[in-house]
Amino acid sequence: MNYPFWIVPHIGSGWVIGLIAIFHIMISHFAVGGGLYLPLAERKALRENRRDWLETLRGHSKFFLILTGVFGAVSGVGIWFSIGLANPEATSTLIHNFVFAWAIEWVFFMIELSTAAVYYYTWGRIPHELHIKVGYVYAVTSLFTLIIINGILAFMLTPSDAWLAVAGTGAEASRFWQAFFNPTYWPSLVLRTLVCISLAGIWALVTCSRIDGAKNPSLKTSLVRWSAKWLIPSYLLLPFALAWYLWQVPESQRFLLQLGMSTAAPGMFTQLTRMSLLIVLSSVTLVGVVYLLAWRTPEKFRFSQAVVVLFLGLVATAAGEYSREMLRKPYVVGQHMFSNGVRRGDVDKFNQEGYLTHSPWVTTTSSTLDQGQIMFRGQCMACHTADSYRSMRGLLGERNRDSIASLLKILHDYKPDSPYRAYMPPLVGTAGEISALSDYLTTLGSPAK
Numbered sequence: 001m002n003y004p005f006w007i008v009p010h011i012g013s014g015w016v017i018g019l020i021a022i023f024h025i026m027i028s029h030f031a032v033g034g035g036l037y038l039p040l041a042e043r044k045a046l047r048e049n050r051r052d053w054l055e056t057l058r059g060h061s062k063f064f065l066i067l068t069g070v071f072g073a074v075s076g077v078g079i080w081f082s083i084g085l086a087n088p089e090a091t092s093t094l095i096h097n098f099v100f101a102w103a104i105e106w107v108f109f110m111i112e113l114s115t116a117a118v119y120y121y122t123w124g125r126i127p128h129e130l131h132i133k134v135g136y137v138y139a140v141t142s143l144f145t146l147i148i149i150n151g152i153l154a155f156m157l158t159p160s161d162a163w164l165a166v167a168g169t170g171a172e173a174s175r176f177w178q179a180f181f182n183p184t185y186w187p188s189l190v191l192r193t194l195v196c197i198s199l200a201g202i203w204a205l206v207t208c209s210r211i212d213g214a215k216n217p218s219l220k221t222s223l224v225r226w227s228a229k230w231l232i233p234s235y236l237l238l239p240f241a242l243a244w245y246l247w248q249v250p251e252s253q254r255f256l257l258q259l260g261m262s263t264a265a266p267g268m269f270t271q272l273t274r275m276s277l278l279i280v281l282s283s284v285t286l287v288g289v290v291y292l293l294a295w296r297t298p299e300k301f302r303f304s305q306a307v308v309v310l311f312l313g314l315v316a317t318a319a320g321e322y323s324r325e326m327l328r329k330p331y332v333v334g335q336h337m338f339s340n341g342v343r344r345g346d347v348d349k350f351n352q353e354g355y356l357t358h359s360p361w362v363t364t365t366s367s368t369l370d371q372g373q374i375m376f377r378g379q380c381m382a383c384h385t386a387d388s389y390r391s392m393r394g395l396l397g398e399r400n401r402d403s404i405a406s407l408l409k410i411l412h413d414y415k416p417d418s419p420y421r422a423y424m425p426p427l428v429g430t431a432g433e434i435s436a437l438s439d440y441l442t443t444l445g446s447p448a449k
């Protein structure tokens with residue numbers, strides 16, 4: 001809480017990460033899957049003596065290089081910037097634990113980007129066998145970038161009991177491997193690998209759709225069909241991988257999903273359920289569209305149709321990532337740090353010593369309302385905005401100061417049966433600080449102001 005607070009109007013800082021991340025996932029997973037697609041397609045073209053494939057593949061590798069090397073890399077750095085701004089405390093935890101993993105990740109990025117460029121620029125300049133080998137070097141290194149980052153991403157949902165046992169003691173680094181190969185590591189790796197393979201096929205369909213089917217019917221048919229096959233592994237295995245993944249998620253988090261399925265009322269629980277439904281629906285539609293339009297009539301497969309497939313992939317990815325985020329609530333690092341940067345182990349300390357007493361943003365001249373605002377920024381704005389996304393004004397509705405104060409009391413007491421426990425962290429601070437927050441929230445809630 002010693003960090004400055006980043007206020008993003010309307011959408012909140014979380015969505016800045018979200019929007020960049022969804023875009024990044026579509027490209028970064030393609031960077032891994034497409035890295036395997038290219039050398040395998042090239043090898044097939046040579047074995048079956050389909051020289052006409054090579055020209056298309058060369059074009060595809062240029063598209064691949066630009067998309068992953070420019071947009072993938074820039075959006076990846078964008079995630080870094082935005083997580084550091086939106087949640088400095090959690091980013092610091094990740095860096096302290098995984099600095100060497102990240103250093104190695106960057107080594108792989110370097111090799112990945114270099115080989116992608118070498119692969120494209122050496123088409124027709126070096127023997128095909130060697131060219132394919134360059135492709136494989138790319139494929140293996142890009143797979144390693146996933147193997148590494150997956151440990152860090154999975155850690156945030158399930159940091160492992162071994163790591164949690166020493167969290168906050170300074171001995172976290174001794175549990176590096178347990179934290180890295182945490183309970184959701186393997187299912188998450190399988191899930192993401194399947195997504196990579198599908199996205200290789202989906203993006204390849206975009207390139208294939210631009211082949212003139214009237215002029216080159218056999219080229220288009222064979223490449224469209226071969227690319228469409230890249231969706232099969234996901235189609236068959238994704239549900240199992242997903243079940244395995246959810247199985248590894250702690251009961252308390254999975255509860256959010258179960259609750260969503262058994263409550264019909266609209267609200268936050270059903271958001272997760274709706275998102276899960278959206279993943280299923282968009283994936284099923286995607287497979288249906290690919291089968292009907294690409295597989296059945298490949299020569300007529302159009303660019304606009306490929307864009308629809310891509311869009312459905314985007315919807316499924318976005319819904320998937322959103323669900324993963326919701327599943328983690330109210331934590332940013334599972335069972336350890338709440339989304340607002342408050343460590344679970346510090347709750348008692350803040351309640352006794354005060355939250356604002358530890359804040360450099362409170363000065364002797366800060367009024368009660370200022371203090372309330374700092375409480376709001378520090379403890380609530382990680383998930384809420386004042387009047388747009390998950391708007392405090394809207395959620396407070398008609399509540400007056402008394403009912404706001406009693407709501408805050410529930411948030412503060414955080415009793416085991418509190419309905420808010422499932423998705424909100426405890427409100428920490430002294431009675432005076434909480435009263436200042438009530439004052440401030442009253443000014444937000446009242447429609448007159």
Ligand code: HEC
Pocket residue numbers: 267268329330331339340376379380381382383384390395396407411423424425427
């Ligand atoms: C970890 C994220 C997170 C944090 C931090 C958080 N909330 Fe929430 N809050 C939620 C979610 C999710 C909902 C459900 C929103 C919905 O139903 O649309 C919610 C709902 C609410 C509601 C409506 C509840 C009701 O019963 O009407 C209020 C009021 C609220 N939050 C206040 C706060 C306050 C005050 C803080 C800071 C002390 C806070 N929240 C911190 C995630 C959070």
